[in-house]
Every structure is written in C-alpha cells, then in structure tokens.
Amino acid sequence: MTWSHLARRWRVLRQTCAPKLRFYSGQQTHSPPPWRPVSALDEWVERDIRPISLRQLTFFGRTLTESRLISSANYVRTELPTRIAHRLRDIQRLPYVVVANPHLSLVYELYYKAFERFRTIPEIKTLDDNDKFCDILRRTLQEHLVVIPKLATGVLECRELVPPDVLDDFMNTLLRARISRRVIAEQHLALTETFNSPWHFPGSQDRTDLNADFVGEVFLKCNAKEVAERCGKLTQDMMRQSSGSDKIPEISVQGHLEATFPYMLSHLEYIIGELLRNSIQAVSERYKGTSERPPPIEVLICEAPQHVILRVSDQGGGIPREVLPYLWSFNKGPHSKSHLQNLGQVPAMAATMQELSVSTKRKDADKETFRESSLDSLTSRPPNLRLGIGLPMSRVYAEYWAGSLELHSLEGYGVDAFLQISKLGNKNEQVTTRASIDAV
Template identity: 65%
Template structure:
C-alpha cells in the first residue's frame, strides 16, 4: 500500500527509503488539516495514487517543429484534424505528468507553499481530466475535446504569477539555483502545452470556417499565410514597429505627456520573413522595448532623448535582431541576476508586484493597460481563455522581475537565443536570434534531465 499511495510533494524514492515508522508518520502528516489556523497556514495535500502518474511519466514527450505543425495543417482534412486531436490528447497528460513528478521532487515544506500547492492542484486536475478523454473518433468527439482544452487553458492563467511568487517564498528550503532550474523547466513545458493545444484549437476553428473546403490547400485560409497559430510570413519589421508603438504608448501613460519618448530607428534587412508564432515574438520584443524605453526616459529626462536603434540581420539559418539603447546600462547589483527568477536584491518588491498580477498568459497585450471591456479578444494568441484584461489593475510601470528570463525561455523554445550586454554608464545591446527556417524542434526537458533534478 505504501508503494501505491504517496503524499503529494514527498518524492516516492525518498518515502521508500524511510523506516516503516517514519513512513506511517509521513502519511499521517500528509492528511488534510481539518481546521487551519489561518489562510496563510500550509495545508498538507491529500493522498493520491502514484501508479497512474508513474505510467505517464514513463512515456517520453514527442517534440515537434514549426515546419511539422505547418505541413500538418496546410491541407487540412477531417482525418488529419482527428489525428491532431489524438496527438494532443496523449501528449498533454504526458507532459503534465513529467512536471508533476518534477514538483514531487521538491522538499515537502516547499510543496505546501500556498502558491506551489495551487499550481500542483491545477496540474493534477488537468492531468486527471485529460488522461480520461477517450480516443477522438468523430468531429463531435473533437468538439468535446476542444471544450476541455479551452477550460484547461483558462484555468491555468494563474500559473505563471503563482509559480513566480512561490519560488521567491521557498528559498529557505530550496536554493536559488534549484528554483531557477525548476521554474525554467515548468515554464518551458507550459509553453509547449499551450502551443500544441492552441494550434489544435485554431485548426479546428479553421476546419469549421465557411471558406474551408476539406483537404484543398488553395482554400486553407483567405490569405494562405496563417496555419493555425503559425504565421508563415512573419515580418520582423512589422512586428518591431507594432511593439515599438505599444511600448511607447505604455511609457507615455506611465510618465505623463511632458516626458519625451525616444524614437525607434529601424535598419537592416527589413523585408525578411520567417515562420513563427507572432505572440511569442511580440512578447520578447515588447519586453525588450519596454525596458529600453523606460531606461532611456529615466536616464535622460531631456527634451530630445537618444534614439533606440534596432538592426535586423538575415542569415542563411537565422534572423538576428539587435536592440541598442543609451539608457545607462544595468545596475551592478542587478546584472548578475538578470536571468534569474529567484535571485536578486529586490525579492520583497517583486513579491508585492506579482501579487497584483492574478493572471498572466505572457502575450504582448499584457504589456498594455487592460481595456474597459474585459470581453474584448486580442488578435495574437489570446483567443482561448485569455482576455486582454489578464493583468487587471496593473499599472503600466509595474515591474514584476520575470520579463527577461521569460523572454529568453520563449526565444530558446524554438531553438533561438537571447543575450544582453550592458556597458555601465552608457546603455545595453540585446541580441535576439531566431531560427529562420522553422525546422528546429521545440526544446523540451527530457525525462533524463528531469530525473537529474
């Protein structure tokens, strides 16, 4: 019986190494507390069977590339759509199971943290819901499965801020380096799950569109440039200009109409296009502009601030985007922790700011003020349970300390990179590298790396 049930948060191998008397005590302390003394009291998680989770953890995730997603959706037929549904149906619980096992390797005291426990419960609920979905054989089955996907996407909007707050609070029992590895693994997996879920939802939407004719490529879409969520001709110039406009307006609202906003000067290969998911690129570039514009405004305070220069370079395999500002560089006390979720000198302030961010889908719209109508739906990556108001009540200059490390995870997800070089007293250069061909598999955490945690 001890091998069949384990308290959530206590690793199975650790439990089985305990003497029998201590195993009993471990189970006893894992029982739900009948009357916690306060809302902040840690509530031990309930018993759960581990055998079902073990079965799914034994499977490896099957990574996929943008090119494969595009090829699969170009000539969309009912058979292909049902194949997509069954791929997602098996892949999502597999990837969630791996992350649940990640969380079970944390010390028990860390897993009883209210934020980590909240995320664990969301993941386990989604795992149970998804693993019980039967094989998708008909379009009616697919529509029911899509309803399940939408529900999961909406419920998990609170994951990022709760994870970020949790790792800032558990550092008495988990080192900062361990917290960063844990956060990176969970966020990378989260991106992967949202990509395949949203892609299938978008393909289903395409299949039901009035202009779609089953299996005919010429009727894939009105302009044949989108395949699900993937934009086949993503143009760096257009994305940069859109993000620059949004970030400039955001800064103007934060600092008032009397503050001069630096111009964005765009140069290089401005006609280059590549397949990509626009919301990913918008989020990365939007965060870079947000940081650069604010740094210049706070550094200069003059009527004519120096411009922010953006250079687009097209190579055979990659597109490189460099963002250069003269905002004074990064403070020495922050620079060593630039890519860390857990470490740094502003932990308390970050916790306070994250508390004002109840939901976070990580899209460009979240760099903006929430609209007055919470039901408005954005154009990029926000159709499935993520309204523009996901950052309700967030001031435009609210800094939550996770923008750059999250941007790097997004860049690396499709085998790209994000680097930043600071020249103290002068400014910063950020280098974003993107795979131009879309033929690189998504970067996932394998079971081997998971077991090494």
C-alpha cells in the same frame, strides 16, 4: 527507493510537519497538498514526450482534413497528460516544505486535476468528440492562467529554503513545459476553428490573405521589421500612458527589413515587447528632468541563411551592477521583495504582450497581421508593474524554438540585447532546459 516507500514518507511528513508550517503570504495556515496515488503517474512518466517543430505544425495544418483534425486531437489528448505527468514528478521531487507552499501547492493541484482530466478522455473518433474535447481544452487553458504568477510567487517565498540554481532550473523547466502544452493546445484549437470556417472547404471564395498567412497559430510570414515597429508603437503608447510623459525615446529599425520567417507571433511579440519596454524605461528614467531629447532605441535586423538576429540597443546607462548577476534568475536579486509584492497584484497572467494593451489598439496597429487568440482579454496588468520575470520569461520563449537571447551591458552607457531566431522552422521545440540538452 520505491514510490510506495516515498508515499509512506510523504504521509509521515504531512503528520509531523503540517501543523508547524507557517507561510509568508499573510495566511496563517494552509492545508498541504493531499497525497496522490502514483501508479497512474508512473505509467505516463515512462512515456517519452514527442516534440514537434514549426515546420511540422505548418505541414500538418496546410492540408487539413477531417481525419487529420481527429489525428491532431488524439495527439493532443495523449501528449498533454504525458507532459503534465513529467512536471508533476518534478514537483514531487522538491522538498516537502516547498511543495506545501500555498502557491506551489495550488499549481500542483491544478496540474494533477488536468492530468486526471486528460488521461481519462476516450479516443476521439468524430467531429462531435473533437468539439467536446476543444471545450475541455479551452476551460483548462483559462484555469491555468494563474500558474505563472503562482509559480513566481511560490519560488520567491521559498528562496531561502532551496539553493537558487535549483529553483531557477525548476522554474525554467515548468515554464518551458507550460509553453509546450499551450502551443499544442492552442494549435489544435486554431486548426479546429479553421476546419469549421466556411472558407476552409474547396470551392469557397471567402478565404482571405489574412487566413492564408496563418496555419493554426503559426504565422508563416513573420516580418521582423513589422513586428518590431508594431511592438515599438504599442510599447511607446503604454509607457506614455503609464508615465504621463511625452518624453519617450523614438525607435529606429534598420538592417534587413524584408526578412521573414515562420513563428508563433505571440512569442515573438512578448520577447521584443519586453526588450523594448526595458529600454524605454531605462532611457526615460536617465533623461527625466533634463532638457535633452532622449536618444533613440536602435533595432538592427540581420538575416543569415539559417537565422534572423535582432539587436536592440539603448543608451539608458546600462544595467545596475547589483542587478547584473541576477538578470536571468526568477528568485534572487536586490528587488525580490518588491517583485513579490507586485506579483500579489497579478492574479492571472498569459505571458503575452496583448495582455498589457487594449485589444482594439493592437488590432488597429496592424490589421493585416492581427489574429485573435483564445488568451486575448483574459488577463490584464499595469505595464509599469515590475515583476522581475520579464527577461527570464523572454529567454524561455526564445530558447523554446531553439533560439537564444543574450544581453550585454555597457556600464554608464547602455545595453545591447541580441535575439537569435531559427529562420527555417525546422528545429524541434526545446521542452527541457539548456543544461539538460548540453548534458546529453
């Protein structure tokens, strides 16, 4: 079936279905998304996505010149509309009643406007062109901070209309793609900032060790011990503040404490922060009202030739049996209704750990590895507000750079979480789902 036939069917469905649609978000009616011409989209969907690795990002940014910066800008300029076009096509393939959901419809509109914006940007030839392009990037990144809560809310509201595995695959694909777009956009913004800094130019003595540790957004010396301790302290402070109790379990870090690797620091912080927060909540709740001191949460670091593995172990009683089958699902589970209500309190979300904490605390926690991001201070949410997407999001982050995240629950005792990270930085970003990769 051609896209012209689909366009006609879309228009017919709009006329017949739109007056009957009622949504679950408290709104009585909502205008469905307008039909868009597909000819421009078809051209970009036929283009292949060009994945990158951490090593490529590092190599490119290490010897930064004006021509390389402009080359980076043109890569982002053409890659963003290509990646957005593929996701727009994914949304168009959903049943009409799902796309017409007000939250998913908003995401569709945001994506299409961004697609139109980026595909019409002319070739970048000068540094002035690049500065204007960076302004567009920053504005788009900020506009799209609503995407995660809107996606999650829309998927939860449509959970009875589409099989759950279809919605989970859709959500995983869109979140991977979102991470990929933010990675290349944030990296280019950081490279531009580096290029414009006084210490970038030869002969300058102002370049510090802090800046030498970063190439754009890639932190070359991610130390697993330091990240675990820093995330642990911040998580303990957040949980102490939200619970009003000092009965917070200690965090013990053991193993290969010198293990380092190149990584996106915000990705790693988010994963470890979510794992530690879940463990602290479980242990605190289990020992609440008792005179016993809660047992510590153990973080074991294991360094292999190609990987670094972190095991986070707690004695919080394990994952409830009714929750376990839906651990990695965005749309199913016994608490989906409460998650839907909580998402209504989160208008924007960057999916970084720093949005849960005060920036000054994070800076003070470890001044040597703090790096300001364009996402800092743009969003905030209470750390005890459970949304049901922390673990699935953490797995998406882990698998994005060809790693993995697994949980093993020992009922009545606790949970062991295993995070595996590629140590060499030579794995391409995984912009499709694991199922799609396995099917190749």
